[in-house]
Amino acid sequence: MTADGPVLPVVAAYDGSHASVRAAQLAAGAARRRGARLHLLHTWLDVPDRLRARADTDLVTVSRSLAGAGTEVSSSVREGDPVEALRAASAAAQLVVVGHQDGTAHAVAASARCPVVVVPHDLMSIVVRGRRSVVVGVEGSTDADDVLPFAFAEAASRRTDLLAVHAWRERPHTAQQDAEGPFVDWGAVRDREERVLRVALGRWRQRWPDVVVREAVVRERTASVLLAAALTAELLVIGHRRRGPLATRRSTTRAVLHRATGPVAVVPLAPADAS
Structure with a gap:
């Protein structure tokens, strides 16, 4: 190419x-x-x-x-x-x-x-006529440079739009957070997660200006969010970083592939410690 x-x-x-x-x-x-x-x-x-x-x-x-x-x-x-x-x-x-x-x-x-x-092997559990959109899961800046170019190119070649999805969940509670309880500013947390996605998309939007991009930031488990977003999509794009056999068995990638009802593209990610 x-x-x-x-x-x-x-x-x-x-x-x-x-x-x-x-x-x-x-x-x-x-x-x-x-x-x-x-x-x-x-x-x-x-x-x-x-x-x-x-x-x-x-x-x-x-x-x-x-x-x-x-x-x-x-x-x-x-x-x-x-x-x-x-x-x-x-x-x-x-x-x-x-x-x-x-x-x-x-x-x-x-x-x-x-x-x-x-x-997917089972196309009888759901029938979708007129699939459209490419859906891409974006974890953050660590995977954007691998996953987003592929997703944008797929959307452009298919002449469809791109839905970028960023799922997040609160980190495990500390004793201090438990004491603060309802005083945690979840609005600020949400704004931070929205900024993560916006920044990740920035330069790729400039490179593919003709691709219409929609954004979704959801507080939920990643696999569940991606599967729901891609229910009627032409293609779901996710990244995968090898972390050893035990991590692979419990990974988001495995969960998505097991339950997906449409094609899923798995893009290999560079090692986390790669320069």
């Missing part, structure tokens, strides 16, 4: 399931908007020759059905662990798209080198 280098592909995980077909279709749209090649990656553990030949034939059929509007589609079949294969592919991709299948989607989203879009 840069002027001084090749355009990296959009990679879609494909295994023949309904979830992977939806992921491939969404990935084809993303590739067209980005002017990129779509690559379908089919990974097997211990692939017998007979099944590998069938997979090759299946991939050719799917590739032909997705090709169109000048989009180039390639495919490959690899033997090995799907998570490891997708993690490796992410190092040379601008986007990875996966269907929500068991723990694979969580593992890929938590460890990929590029943004990962997870397509």
